[in-house]
Amino acid sequence: MPNTVVSILDRGLMPNQPLARQDDPPWQPQLIPGNNQSISGLSASHNSILLAGQSRDVYIDKSKNLNDVLKFLPIAKDAPFNAYDRQDEPACLPNTRIDLLQEIYNWADGKDGQDERCIFWLSGLAGTGKSTISRTVARRYNEQKRLGASFFFSKGGGDVSHAGKFFTSLAVQLADAMPSLQTHICDAVRERSDIANLSLLDQWRELIIRPLESDKRSSPSFYLLVVDALDECDNETHIRTILQLLAEARSLTTVRLRVFLTSRPDVPIRHGIRAIPQAEHKDFVLHNIQPSIVNHDILLFLEHNLGVIRQEWTLGASWPGEQVLRQLVTYASGLFIWASTTCRFIREGRRFARKRLDTILKASSSAVTAPEKHLNEIYLAVLNHSISLDYLDEEKEEACNMLKHMLGSTVVLLSPLSTCALSSLLQVSKEEIDSTFSDLHAILDISNDPTRPLRLHHPSFRDFLLSKDRCGDFWVDEKETLKKDICEMHAPGSQASQVESNRIQKCLPPEVQYACLYWVQHLQKSCSPAYDGQVAHRFLQAHLLHWLEALGWMGKMTEGIQAIISLEGHVLVNENPDLHAFIHDARRFVIYNRLVIEQAPLQLYCSALVFSPEKSLVRVAFENCIPHWILQKPKVPAYWNALLQTLEGHSSSVRSVAFSPDGKQVVSGSDDKTVRLWDAATGALLQTLEGHSGLVYSVAFSPDGKQVVSGSYDKTVRLWDAATGALLQTLEGHSGLVYSVAFSPNGKQVVSGSYDNTMRLWDAATGALLQTLEGHSDSVYSVAFSPNGKQVVSGSDDNTVRLWDAATGALLETLEGHSGSVNSVVFSPDGKQVVSGSDDKTVRLWDAATGALLETLEGHSDLVYSVAFSPNGKQVVSGSYDKTVRLWDAATGALLQTLEGHSGLVYSVAFSPDGKQVVSGSYDKTVRLWDAATGALLETLEGHSGSVNSVAFSPDGKQVVSGSDDKTVRLWDAATGALLQTLEGHSGLVYSVAFSPDGKQVVSGSYDKTVRLWDAATGALLQTLEGHSGLVYSVAFSPNGKQVVSGSYDNTMRLWDAATGALLQTLEGHSSSVFSVVFSLNGKPLPTLHSSSKWIADGTANILWLPFEYRPTCEAAWDNTLVLGHSSGNVSFLQLKHGPKLITMN
Missing domain, CATH: 1.10.1740 (Rna Polymerase Sigma Factor; Chain: A)
Structure with a gap:
């Protein structure tokens, strides 16, 4: 079955027409034929899809009526008890289950008097009738208009097999059941149009809890939620999270929300129920009823x-x-x-x-x-x-094999397919499938409608068929079935979440969507290795981008990244080096480009390729897919560097980052007052923890990874549940902002350091204050426990590092030597050393026993904000105000790597538990993951050594001038990007540059308060124009080239004679700095080629997405060439065939 799925994906993704004509702009819309044999012209289908939904970041017009707003919430259509595909499922017959149903009704109606338990858990073995009881209960309360919502999980049931649409489906049903909730739920959707992509916690609280709390009623009403077969949800962590969140319903006062829950008594459910206080759930074991x-x-x-x-x-x-x-x-x-x-x-x-x-x-x-x-x-x-019809023996054997093949394929599907889709997937005629299944209505729910999914009447049949001991000759070897049918994949182009579902179905038939999502899982389950040059390898080399694009339109990039990571682990590197290398490169490619694939999948062929390293295996394989309208590509490194991924989402600086103990998650704290949890492998945002009323300075995981601690400007320390995002404790007591927090090694204590000059030790379970450690004469910026938990180290604004006894609070050592504030301290893994980072630009290593200074690590050009040891203690990582992350040898103090890429100061750094990755958080609002082994860039692009503040074209478009924080002005060849001249002379940052109209001179304005004129041919300094009393922000030539105008921090503009340098006029009137000046061009239109933030655009159409490190600090355009200046000091050149008509698109 693996080969069949791969071939389905191959057929679905195979373009039947060229990507685009050479003279076509990439954004020209084309129509797509939609049929089940192939998806013609993947790029064209993307364009068609693009027309249907331009962006996933949707602004919801407030004028829309409530029903229109609710449509923005994705729902699982098969979830409700009365869904169309569930209409034939039975309820309990009259006079059956009498006592049990009455007990449920008494609980749900609040007739048990003191029984305030909000959850009724009905557990039972397979086949004991749980779902029938659920349908009976749901139908009763629906008829009484008191059913809030129902969700019937089903393994292999697509949207009802996971929690992705669980809370959004409940919210939409609640809005129907309680019309007064509609306004409150719609307000939540308007405030966060991406609410469906947030964590389960955020969805539960924003879409259900807060609307219910806001719904004021004269007296509380009882409403019931029915959740059936929770054990069939495919993610055990999500099961536990759902249970914990549902228990919060007990806190509601305006509405009495009761939750009726059924499941098999599986371990994840039992553990999840045990985590809920006994007073909040009522349990009933169905199979223990008297026989x-x-x-x-x-x-x-x-x-x-x-x-x-x-x-x-x-x-x-x-x-x-x-x-x-x-x-x-x-x-x-x-x-x-x-x-x-x-x-x-x-x-x-x-x-x-x-x-x-x-x-x-x-x-x-x-x-x-x-x-x-x-x-x-x-x-x-x-x-x-x-198969007991009048068959000959050989015919019976063939019929049995066909039956096993079709049933096997049906039960191993991870999402149900119709008989039509199954026919395409198995490459068997629909008539043959209908004939084979004609006598199986007792076990299969087969609709007369060939487009409706084929379903098992009961999941116990899947268990039966996959067990050799139970079903004998009919046993389906899951591995063999998958090997036959699921790995020959050909994925078509699909659509983003805002596109109409019927367009998705037209462009991506169900069997192709299925193959896109599950081919890797089936390949793995088949236990069949993937080989160099064989079907999986050939598929990836031909269709990797097509597959990723389809996943992008489907909104399934997280699943795609997880599939690639799984595939890399499945392939044996020693036996299949070529395939493994390609998959590894694909992993780097997709993680680096995740954000743009999710937002605009067509950028796979544009931005993702042109900004990938020149020797990336993916780029080399798909070089011919780069559109012809990109005439000149930017210069990029030859190989992937240490930067693995950039996590964007915070709206302000990231102050602190940390890995979870198992290395699977990253936590970050930001000036936007939130704490965020990320998937370290895929970059997906898992949780946003909100509650602090001030900047979050420090975050850390507990040793078991189950909790997160945060310290804030609001003077509090907060403890959070890492799985659900729930706030567990708020620790109050500091009289100043909290700079640093850490757990003890056993997870029982938390230490915090504050602006109030103290450190405090807290009980993590109760929140009680255990100790207040006093001694520093200024703010405590950093605190950490020793590995054995017996000592605490602190770093302070008083320039000292101090060691304390964690049990008694006694001061043990004061380590002196830094000449500036100590911003970060941490023990080595063996507890024998302490490392510290300081405002004095150094990193220092100390002997923890004696307090002796062992090493001083110098190399940073500015303050060191954060330091950490590698897990083996052999390396130290540091993050600095100089925007770099540096790796050092802890034994010798030698500098090993300099990791560059952040466009702002680096506040926080940490190693992953296996020591293979480094995470950093920066003022540039991003979290970045780096490869600690490869470290340094393999190629450095020639350019400025400081941020580029201004760029401009010469009048003939042949040269570009740039001004930088490195105090230089540089001239470049616009055609080749080659550096022509470096103009030195300014003693401060250069903020603005411009050419004279004849192109023979360059003018520059600087932090040194001067304006300078240069010869563009020789680089000679012609004039230094002095007179401003503040830095010069902007300069420009007059149209005839005879005058220069400058704008300054001193609130004035000045006119100068370009030939003599004489001051002609001082224009006063501004009440603050003058940031920009320009001469009138007598009606001549200004160039419209622009780039800003994340996009280059033509008119209102986004055409090229810019990765983070290529986003400009300034830009200039000439004809079809765009020049971007970057904070890294580099200058990028792009030629686009359809310029110049580019505008900023955020």
């Missing part, structure tokens, strides 16, 4: 259903007879699924119903055995009967 009660109910069920069959086929008043009914009850062994499967099997026999009943009686054991054995017998009876 006589269950048998009575099954007897009523059989009497009813067989009675219907008797009437339909006039089988006689005595059929089947009381004795047979008693036998059937015995065979059921308490399993309603046995009884319902039996009735469906007999009913499908129509006029042969008697014969089928006899088949059941003969197949079933009369001995008292385990319920599972009787379930095996009924399933085997159904399967045997389906």
